[in-house]
Amino acid sequence: MMLQGKRVLVTAAAGGGIGFATARRCAEEGAFVILADIHERRLGEAADKIAEIMGERPPTAICNVTDQDQVDAMFAIAGDVDILVNNAGLGGTANLVDMTDDQWSRVLDVSLTGTMRCMRAALQHMIPRKSGVIVNNASVLGWRAQKGQAHYAAAKAGVMALTRCAAMEAAEFGIRINAVAPSLAMHPFLHKVTSPELLEELTSKEAFGRAADPVEIANVILFLASDLSSYMTGEVISVSSQRA
Numbered sequence: 001m002m003l004q005g006k007r008v009l010v011t012a013a014a015g016g017g018i019g020f021a022t023a024r025r026c027a028e029e030g031a032f033v034i035l036a037d038i039h040e041r042r043l044g045e046a047a048d049k050i051a052e053i054m055g056e057r058p059p060t061a062i063c064n065v066t067d068q069d070q071v072d073a074m075f076a077i078a079g080d081v082d083i084l085v086n087n088a089g090l091g092g093t094a095n096l097v098d099m100t101d102d103q104w105s106r107v108l109d110v111s112l113t114g115t116m117r118c119m120r121a122a123l124q125h126m127i128p129r130k131s132g133v134i135v136n137n138a139s140v141l142g143w144r145a146q147k148g149q150a151h152y153a154a155a156k157a158g159v160m161a162l163t164r165c166a167a168m169e170a171a172e173f174g175i176r177i178n179a180v181a182p183s184l185a186m187h188p189f190l191h192k193v194t195s196p197e198l199l200e201e202l203t204s205k206e207a208f209g210r211a212a213d214p215v216e217i218a219n220v221i222l223f224l225a226s227d228l229s230s231y232m233t234g235e236v237i238s239v240s241s242q243r244a
Helices: 018-028 039-056 068-078 100-131 150-173 186-192 196-203 215-225
Strands: 007-010 031-038 060-062 082-085 133-136 175-182 235-237
Touching: 007 018, 007 068, 007 100, 018 039, 018 082, 018 196, 018 215, 031 039, 031 068, 039 196, 060 068, 060 196, 082 100, 100 133, 100 175, 100 196, 133 215, 150 175, 150 235, 175 215, 186 215, 215 235
Parallel strands: 007 031, 007 082, 031 060, 082 133, 133 175, 175 235
Antiparallel strands: none
C-alpha cells in the first residue's frame, strides 16, 4: 500500500498501454485514482476496470492536453492531486525532408507542450501546499537516434529537459519531478500504428529479446511516485537496456 491515501491523476489512462497499467498499479497500492483521456468510450471502460480495484468508480475527465481549457477542467475534476502522471503523447513516422509543419507541430503540441500544460496546472495546485510528485513519460528516443522520428525524439528530449528544469524550480516547495524513458512497451495501439517489420527490428535491439509489458514501465512510475524515491528529483530513468 505504497500510495495509501494519495490522489493520483493519470493522463492518457484509457486503453491497454502504460497509462492504464499505471492507474491500475496505483489503485492496487491504495491510491484514489483519477483517469483522463481523449477517448470517451475507452476511458469509461478503463474506469469500470479500476472500480473493481478501488471499490468505487474513479472520477474521469475527457481531456485533450493541447487545449488549456480542457486541462484546467481536468484539474477541477481531479481536485488537489498528490501525484500527477503525465502519460499523454503522440508519435508518428516521417523523414524530416518530407515532414510537414502540421506533422511536426501536432507531435510537439501533444508530447511536449501538453506535458508542460499539465505540469504547470499541477504546480499551481501543489506549490501552495508545498508537496506533490510529478512523473513524466519520456522515451529513450530523447537520447538515441532513429530514422523517421525527428519530431517525436525532439519532443521527448524536450520532456527530459523540462523535467530537469522544473524539478529545480519545484524542489524548494518539497515537490519532486522525475521521468521514465521506456524503449518498447507492447500494447494493442502500438500494433495498429507500427509495421510488423519495424516492431521486429525494434524488438531485436532489446537486451531481453522482447518488448516490455506496460506494467513493467508502470512499476517504475510507481517507484518514482512513491516515497521509495524520496531523494530523487530531476532524474530520467531508462526502463530499458538502451540509454544515453
